[in-house]
Amino acid sequence: MKGRDHRLDSALGIAYSWISMLLMAAVCLFILVTVARYGAGKLSLEFLITEPGASAVDIEGGGILTPLIGTVLLTMLGMLAALPFSLATAVYICFYARPGALLTLVETAVDILAGVPTVVIALFSLSIFVLPQFGFLSAMIETDGDGGGMAYGRSFLVCAVTMAIMILPFVTKSIIESLRSVPGSYIDGAFALGAGKWRVVAQIALRCARPGIVTGTVLGMGRIVGDTAIVWFALGGTLRMTGVQPWYMPENWISTLRNTGSTLTTYIYYTSPAGEGNSFDTAFGASLVLIGMIILLNAAAALVGRAWGGGNGQDAG
């Protein structure tokens, strides 16, 4: 025995662990309470269904209709764009790839992509989608002179594609994980019954992994909802929809998608003291709605995971 009191060590260690956890829980609670306290006064049906004021001066009076629609629109478009690629990559890695250079390359690419900061992806989108070849995604700018022209490079479509790039690795990884948790006996059994490879993948593996796939999808949607940097650069961050008005008429939908707008996150940034709007309680009102959406998404993910047998219920956060 060394001359140290192990019981004291132990008590200190346990205290340190609990303090760490309780501190994090307290901060989480504090954020929720602060947002709720400042934001609740602003919350009303009217706040949700009126458009934002047109400029920083009358931002106080407006609501969050277009940012809210923007968030929902972008989340769905981004997920639609990412899901096929994620599914294909995961199925390839789990079932079709032979160990070798190509598999390593795909896995490494997914890993690196997961580590690229969103602000870098945002700048990247700004550099590639201004090429005239991508003009169909946003508006073309007429430049005088050589007639080459540039695309504006900021629109809902551009932003959705960029978001898809951002979430691609996360959705892919969670699908891979749920595919790997499918019991091998199911797959061997299907092969033994004479099913072809594609049949096994489509009807056994993907079906068994469904809860995990849905959970991954929902978590990816949460990332889109919460992102600011990409929206700031790729969506333009204008408060209102800038396509042909009125933006909500079906004949103008294409125009709306090809033009700029905002989401709740850029709206919060704009109205916070850091932006131009400087309207404190509007920012908290929008934050409250945003956090509400995220909690709903997370709850939905947990619920789906549990309802369908909890395929990968053990993974932490």
Add this chain to the structure above:
Amino acid sequence: MAGASIVVIALIFVFVFYKAAPVIGASGVGLALSGGFDTQVSKAFYAPAGSPTPAFGMLGLIAGTALSCGISTLCASVMGIGAAVTVCEFCGRRGAAFFIAVVRLLAAIPSVVFGLIGLIVVVPLVERLFITVDMQIEYLDYFQMTGRNLLSSVVVLSFMIAPTVVSLSADAIAAVPDSLRETGYAFGMGHFRVIWKIVLPSARPGVIAGVLLGAGRGTGEAIAVSMVCGGIGVIPSAGFGLMNLLAPTLPLSAAIINKSEAMGSGHVAGALFSCAALLLVLGALFSLTARVVSRGFGPGGSGGGIKA
């Protein structure tokens, strides 16, 4: 279609470096070794069209990234490992489920909300607790001392990084076989001693991967930090001592957001793309190292991935 990631990551490298090339070429080694980014940006913004690419110096930004991310990763690791131990060892199933939910929620709170809270709560608090008028006057020649500084950035960033550390560490700790723990008890070790001497070392690859991925998140985090960092890339100086913590700072990622309004000038855009190029390389390094670490060592590796 499975090749999409390869194509995309290749395109990202090509385009970011292509855009950054003129500025990197014009500044050479000075890009990483000299300061003055803020004045250079405003000068480049007002420079007449067609003027040659000016040199930029990002030392202040690099220092800002290193300091803010380094210190907050340290804080987040201390806090995160403790929290992971609590989740896995000290509270029952119910408690663990509750705390995991809390950690997930903290991870899911958007960075702009962290920034907003930082701006409304942390910044005034730091200003009231640490900064006096005398200090402001004393350092007036060097920088303007306000609540928007390195310390506020560190506080905000720590809580943004910690959830990543907790979830990967908790996975790794949960994967440590019970037989190892029981061996420890059989030798008469106390509960925490078993954790400290047996469980944590066995879980080390997963914990390190969590810390690395957390650091990666910290380097890339732009919005929240740009809201509380003060927006000036002051180069830290040994002479200021702890006062460096109260100096405004500007990490690379926050600089991209902060100076984005000046992007109409091609030179400024080039400078921001060189920030992005550096961040890109750093991010790739962090995630590759995390992967190597978590695959390389024996059991307890969590498969080398970020989980949502």
